Amino acid sequence: MANELAQLLLDERAVTPEELDEAIRWQVVHGGSLDTALLELKASNEAELLSALSRSLQLPVADKSKIDAIEPHLPRLFPLVFAETYRLVPYRLEGASLGVLVNGPVDRE
Numbered sequence: 205m206a207n208e209l210a211q212l213l214l215d216e217r218a219v220t221p222e223e224l225d226e227a228i229r230w231q232v233v234h235g236g237s238l239d240t241a242l243l244e245l246k247a248s249n250e251a252e253l254l255s256a257l258s259r260s261l262q263l264p265v266a267d268k269s270k271i272d273a274i275e276p277h278l279p280r281l282f283p284l285v286f287a288e289t290y291r292l293v294p295y296r297l298e299g300a301s302l303g304v305l306v307n308g309p310v311d312r313e
Contacts, residue, residue, distance in 0.1 A: 206238040208260040223247035
């Protein structure tokens with residue numbers, strides 16, 4: 205994911221090569237994801253990064269309003285260990301379909 209995001213941000217001139225290098229160095233020291241490093245360094249803003257992440261992952265953005273609207277019972281629909289293992293958070297139930305939030309690439313199989 206980081207490589208695709210980095211290339212997309214560079215291609216769109218949303219960050220400079222120097223900002224990207226600085227963010228990668230920040231990651232080495234502090235850990236975390238590339239998008240977090242870019243935010244911490246103020247090399248990009250949240251809206252730009254959400255949009256770029258959405259395009260790089262080919263997934264829609266779940267903004268704060270969607271997260272705030274999660275009904276309290278939905279996260280309990282499957283065990284916490286499952287949610288932590290697969291990094292999924294249930295956020296919407298439509299009929300028999302459960303919508304989940306993810307924080308990275310999805311194995312569509």
